[in-house]
Amino acid sequence: MAQISEEVPGDERGTLLTFVEAQRRAIRETLEGLTEEQAASRPSASELSLSGVLKHVAEMELGWLRMAQQRENEILGSRENYADGFRLLGDETVAGMLAFWDGVRAETEAFIAAVPSLDDSFPLPPAPWFPENGKVSMRWMLLHLVEEIARHAGHADIIRESLDGTKAMG
Template sequence: MVALVPTEAPGDERGAFLNFIETQRQAVVRASYGLTEEQAASRPSVSELSLSGLIKHCAEVELNWLRLAQGRPNERQRSEETWGEAFRLVDGETIPEVVAFWQGVAKETEEFVRSVPSLDDTFPLPPAPWFPVDGRVSVRWMLLHLVQEIGRHAGHADIVRESLDGKGSFELIDLEKRTS
C-alpha cells in the first residue's frame, strides 16, 4: 500500500482516473495505520469525523456512485435514520473488514470503468436538492467526483491522524515501509 505513484501507470484516460482514485483511497486508509480500533474510532475535534468512519464513508460513497452508474440498486443504501452509521463503525465492524469491503468495491469500480463502452456514457442523478431535476452525469464526471470526494476525505484523515498523535502522511509512509 505504500506506493504513491502506481508501479504501472497506464497512459490511457481510464487508467489515469483509476490510479488517481486508488492513490486517494490509500491515503485515507494509511491514516489509520498502526492505530487501535479505539484510536481510529476517536474524534479528536468537535467534528464527528473519525478515521474508521472516514474509511467506511468513502467506501460506501464509492459504492453508491458505482451502483448509480450501473443502474443497479445499492445494497447499502442509507436512509435518514441510518445516515449517521455511514460515519462510524457499528455492530462489531472492524477496520480490516471495512477496508476489505472497500477493496471489493474498488475492484468492481475498476471492472466497470474498464468495461463501459465510453466514459461519455451517462446515467441519471438521484433526486436531491443539490442536483438538477432529471439531471444526468457521465462516467467521466463520476470518476472526477470520486477523485474529489475521496481526496477531500484524505485531507480530513490527515488532520484527524495528526490530531491523535502528531504523525503526518509522510511519517506514516516511512513507518509502513519499516514494518512491512
C-alpha cells in the same frame, strides 16, 4: 501523489483510476498502526473519526458505482440514520471495512474497464442537490470520486495528526 503503475494503462481511464487510487491510499495510510479504539476516536473539534471516514468513503464509492450501474445500492438502501454512515456499528471493524472497500475498488475498476466510453452517462437520482433530470458521465463520476475521497483524505490527515502527531504528507 498518483504513482504511475505498469498494471494500469496510461490512457484516460487508467489515469483517472490511478488518481482515485492515490486518494484511497492516502486514507488507508492514516489508519496504519492504530487500534480500533484509536481509529474510532474523535480527537479534534470534528465529529469525524478515521474509521468513520473510512466507512463513509467506501460506502460513498459504492453508491456512485451503483448509480452508474443503475442498480439498487444494497448498503445505503437499508440505512435509517444518516450518521450511521460515519461510524462503525455492531461487528464492523477497520479491517472488515478495508476489505469491503477493496471489493468496491475491484468492482469499480472492472466496471470502468468494461464501459464502452467514459462519455457514457447515467441519471442522477432525485435530490435537492442534483439538477432535475440530471445526468453525468463516467468521466465525471471518476473525477468526483477523486474530489470526494481527496476531501476526506484531508480530514483523515488532520484527525491522525491530532491523534498522535503522525503526518501522512511529511
